[in-house]
Amino acid sequence: MSAAVTVFDVGGTHIRQAWWLPGGELRVRTSRPSPSFKRFPGTGAAELRAMMVKDLCDTVPETPGAVAGVSFGAALDHRSGLVYASAPLWGEHSEPYDLRAALAARRRDVDWHIVNDVTAALLHAAAHPGRAEHRKILLATVSSGIACRVIDRRRGLIPVDSSGLQGEIGHLPARAELAGRPLEATCDCGKPGHLAAYSSGPGIARAADVLREREPGRWSASRLGAATAGGLGFEEALRGALDEGDALAGELLDAVAAPVADVLRTALCLDPEIDEAVLTGGVVHGLGDHYRRALLKSLARQGLYLTSEHTPDWWERRITVAAAGEADGLVGAGIAASAAAAAGSASASVPATVPTTVAVPTALSGPATVAVPPGASTPSGAAA
16 A cells, blocks of 8 residues: 555544554644534434544545545444444444444545554554564553453454454443442443443542542542642542642552453453553553552552462563553554555455554654645644
8 A cells, every 4th residue: 555544543532633654654643522422412322423424534535545544432343343332432322333334425435444442552552563572462441431452463363252342341340449338330331330430531530529428538638639629620630649649549549440450460360371461541641650550559469379479570571551652543543454455355344364563653743744635624623
């Protein structure tokens, strides 16, 4: 493939867009709000989906042989691109949606390729030269939702089940405790007790509300409580309180990180060929090293039988945080689209064998120095 691919990374909060060049570089990066149920309260899923399709189609240039790669924040069938559900975008609505068909109906001139956003991030991370000798890599994202994927680098495969799914851990049953009592919460999908209900970005905010109700005196006396009372946004207040060593903020983070640690512990116990578990997402990067330390603290308290005893640094060596620009869904969308187009696949999904030796871009956020293809519509929003 010699032409640039229009790539999108669609999440519950933002749509990011760029041009992906064959060498793996991104140019003309932009970002704009996603049409989600939280941004448009009371709007039905059908209308939100129509808004999404229009947004994506209107910003792909009208050029011969146009190709678009979409990293989409939803549980979807990787064999067909059928979207099952997206709690961050559409809430409780879970009627399957053929996104590729809807996009193709509006823009038949575009070759559309769709992968889950976690899959896209993993494709980019797995292409890093430093992971060339890894057998398997797990990537988990903790943001407005939670999910993970595992790739077998030796075969270049991301296995899926009979529904075309893998790693939807955000909707696994989980348990959490806060202030000495069980924490009860409902996931954005409408089900109670899911991992994402406690440990996603919205879940952490809900847990903070519970902590304030259960421990009003401690909350008022804490730096976290004082910062939020002063009008500071919760995310910024939590990071600042953790930076200052606030005990209550640390207690909150420990409580919401523990269920994620439980899932990672089970995953690495069942599959010892996973050589690295890479963490990414808004929560992970927003809280910095505090998040990884909270996970390691939980895993040190309850580790793997015998392995943790005989190899004390086992978790430290395997649990990492993706560096900036190292697990970018935009790059992964380009990798998947390029591989599928090269294979002549009409599928919307990631090809049966995915490349794991793609060159890692050396500049992911530089200025736009290439011309936008003729007919392109520059998306609204600030440059990412």
